[in-house]
Amino acid sequence: MDNLHIIGYLGVFVFAVIGVLKARTKRFDIFGAAVLAFVTAYGGGTIRDLLIGIKPVNWVNDNLAVFIVLLSTVITFFFKLNNTIIRKLIFWIDAFGIGLFTIVGIQTALKADVSQGYSLIMGIITATFGGLISDVLCNKVPNLLKPGELYATACIVGGSLYLLMINYHINTTTSMIVGILVTVVVRIFSIRRKLQLPRI
Amino acid sequence: MDNLHIIGYLGVFVFAVIGVLKARTKRFDIFGAAVLAFVTAYGGGTIRDLLIGIKPVNWVNDNLAVFIVLLSTVITFFFKLNNTIIRKLIFWIDAFGIGLFTIVGIQTALKADVSQGYSLIMGIITATFGGLISDVLCNKVPNLLKPGELYATACIVGGSLYLLMINYHINTTTSMIVGILVTVVVRIFSIRRKLQLPRI
Amino acid sequence: MDNLHIIGYLGVFVFAVIGVLKARTKRFDIFGAAVLAFVTAYGGGTIRDLLIGIKPVNWVNDNLAVFIVLLSTVITFFFKLNNTIIRKLIFWIDAFGIGLFTIVGIQTALKADVSQGYSLIMGIITATFGGLISDVLCNKVPNLLKPGELYATACIVGGSLYLLMINYHINTTTSMIVGILVTVVVRIFSIRRKLQLPRI
Numbered sequence: 001m002d003n004l005h006i007i008g009y010l011g012v013f014v015f016a017v018i019g020v021l022k023a024r025t026k027r028f029d030i031f032g033a034a035v036l037a038f039v040t041a042y043g044g045g046t047i048r049d050l051l052i053g054i055k056p057v058n059w060v061n062d063n064l065a066v067f068i069v070l071l072s073t074v075i076t077f078f079f080k081l082n083n084t085i086i087r088k089l090i091f092w093i094d095a096f097g098i099g100l101f102t103i104v105g106i107q108t109a110l111k112a113d114v115s116q117g118y119s120l121i122m123g124i125i126t127a128t129f130g131g132l133i134s135d136v137l138c139n140k141v142p143n144l145l146k147p148g149e150l151y152a153t154a155c156i157v158g159g160s161l162y163l164l165m166i167n168y169h170i171n172t173t174t175s176m177i178v179g180i181l182v183t184v185v186v187r188i189f190s191i192r193r194k195l196q197l198p199r200i
Numbered sequence: 201m202d203n204l205h206i207i208g209y210l211g212v213f214v215f216a217v218i219g220v221l222k223a224r225t226k227r228f229d230i231f232g233a234a235v236l237a238f239v240t241a242y243g244g245g246t247i248r249d250l251l252i253g254i255k256p257v258n259w260v261n262d263n264l265a266v267f268i269v270l271l272s273t274v275i276t277f278f279f280k281l282n283n284t285i286i287r288k289l290i291f292w293i294d295a296f297g298i299g300l301f302t303i304v305g306i307q308t309a310l311k312a313d314v315s316q317g318y319s320l321i322m323g324i325i326t327a328t329f330g331g332l333i334s335d336v337l338c339n340k341v342p343n344l345l346k347p348g349e350l351y352a353t354a355c356i357v358g359g360s361l362y363l364l365m366i367n368y369h370i371n372t373t374t375s376m377i378v379g380i381l382v383t384v385v386v387r388i389f390s391i392r393r394k395l396q397l398p399r400i
Numbered sequence: 401m402d403n404l405h406i407i408g409y410l411g412v413f414v415f416a417v418i419g420v421l422k423a424r425t426k427r428f429d430i431f432g433a434a435v436l437a438f439v440t441a442y443g444g445g446t447i448r449d450l451l452i453g454i455k456p457v458n459w460v461n462d463n464l465a466v467f468i469v470l471l472s473t474v475i476t477f478f479f480k481l482n483n484t485i486i487r488k489l490i491f492w493i494d495a496f497g498i499g500l501f502t503i504v505g506i507q508t509a510l511k512a513d514v515s516q517g518y519s520l521i522m523g524i525i526t527a528t529f530g531g532l533i534s535d536v537l538c539n540k541v542p543n544l545l546k547p548g549e550l551y552a553t554a555c556i557v558g559g560s561l562y563l564l565m566i567n568y569h570i571n572t573t574t575s576m577i578v579g580i581l582v583t584v585v586v587r588i589f590s591i592r593r594k595l596q597l598p599r600i
Binding site: 077138 | 450539
Binding site: 312321339340342345 | 423427428429430431432435436446450456457460461463477537538539
C-alpha cells in the first residue's frame, strides 16, 4: 500500500510537470502554471469523485498534494526540460501514470458501489480528464478528443484486463501490475505503429 | 411511467446524435465522438444533479445510458445523415427533447426539495447545458449564449406553464404534455418568425 | 452579520455587472448576459461547495441571488456604463469584492472541517473561479492564468493574513477588515507599480 502511494504521487508529479509545460507554451506566469499543474494532476480524480459523490474530493486536506504540485511547478518553471532524455522519461512515466490512474480510478469506483462497467469509465476519466480540463483552460480543443495517438484506448484495454482478472479472482497486485503494463505497452506500440481509431 | 422512460431515452438518443454531428465537424475520431455524444446527452442532467447534491449522478450504473449513446454514436458515425428529411426529424425530436428534459429536470429538482423558481432553473440547465459543455469542448462560444434562435426561452415558457398548472392541481400527465407541446410550439414559431431576444 | 450579508450581495452585484460587460463584448443576447452574470458572481462559490461537498450549492433556493443577478443584468444591459467614474467605481468594488469573497470562502471551508491551508485555497477559488469559468464560456484563455495584474496574489496575501490573525485569536471582525483591506491595498499597489509574477 505504501509503495502504491509513492507510485501514485510519482504519477501526480509527472502529470503536474506536463501541466507546467503546457502553461509555458501559453506564457502563463507562475501562479497560472501552478493552477494548470494542479488541474492536470488532480482534475480527473476530482471529476470522478464529483460524479460518484465522494466528499470532500480526494485531494482536499492532503498537504502532500499541494506540496508535490508546487515542487513540480517550481522545478519545471525555472529549469529547462527540453533535454531529449528528460522528454522521453516524461513520456514513459506518463504512459505508466495513465495506467496507474486508470486502475486507481477503477478501484475507487468499485469501493463506492459503482458497477464494473461504470468503474471502467471512472478509471478512464481519472486518467484522462485532467488533461482535458487543462486543454480547455488553454483554449484548445482537448487532445483527448482529437484523432491521433491511442491514449484513452490504452486505458480502456488495460482497465478492462484488470477487471477481467479480478473477476477471475486473480490476486489484486498481479492484476494491477498486468493492467498497468498492458496500458503502457498499448500506448508505446500505438505510437511506434502510428495506430489510430477510425474517423470520418 | 414506462412510456416516460422510453421517451426520455429517445431524447437521449437524439441529443447523442447531435453531439456526434458536432464531433464530425471537428473531425474527432470515434472515441472523441462518443465522449461528445455522452456529454451532449447527459451533461445537463449531470450539472443539475451536482448542484442539487444528488449522488451518484443519475446515469452512473445505468447500462442503458451507455448503450444508447454508443449505439447512437456508431449509427451517426458510420452512416450519412445529411438527408433533409432526417435533419428535419432531428430538429423536431430535439425540440421535443428540450421540452421533455425541462419537465424532467423540474420534477427531479422539486423532488429534492428545491423551490419552484430554482426548479425551473434546474429544468433549463437539464435541457441546455449538455449542448453548452459540448460547445466548450469543441472550443466554440456556446450557442446557448449567442443571440439567435429562442432555445432556452422556449424551455422557460414551457417550464413555467408546467409549474403554473401543477400549482393549480392540474393532473401531472396533462401538465407535462402541455408544457412539452408549448416548448415545441415556441421553438418552431420562433424559427419561422426569426424571433430573437434583445441585444446591444 | 446582517451587514456582512449586505456587503456580500454588493459583491455579487458588482461581479454580475462584470459578467454582463464581458457578455457585451461578445454581443450575447440578454439571456446569455444573465447566464454569464450568474456564472461570474456565483461560479467560484459553486466550485468551492462542490469540492468540499456542501449540498445543495449555496445559491440554490436563495431568491435574492437570482433577483440581484437579474437586476444587475438589466441595468448593465440597457444603460451605458462606459463613464470613467463608474469604471473606477467598479474597479474599487471588485477589489473589495475579491477580498470579501476570499474571507467568506475561507470561513465556509473552515466550518466544513477543511484544513487551514486548503481553506485558503478554497478562499482563492471562491474569489477568482467565477471569472475563470466565464472566460472559458467566452472562449478566452482565463485572465486569472495569464500574466498581468496581481489578482489571485492579492487574495493569497489578504487571506493568509486573515488566517494568521485568527490563529492568534484576534477578533474575527477585526481580522476580516484587515484581510479585506490588505487584499485591496495589494491589488491597487500592484496596478500602480505594474507589479507582476515571474514568467519565462
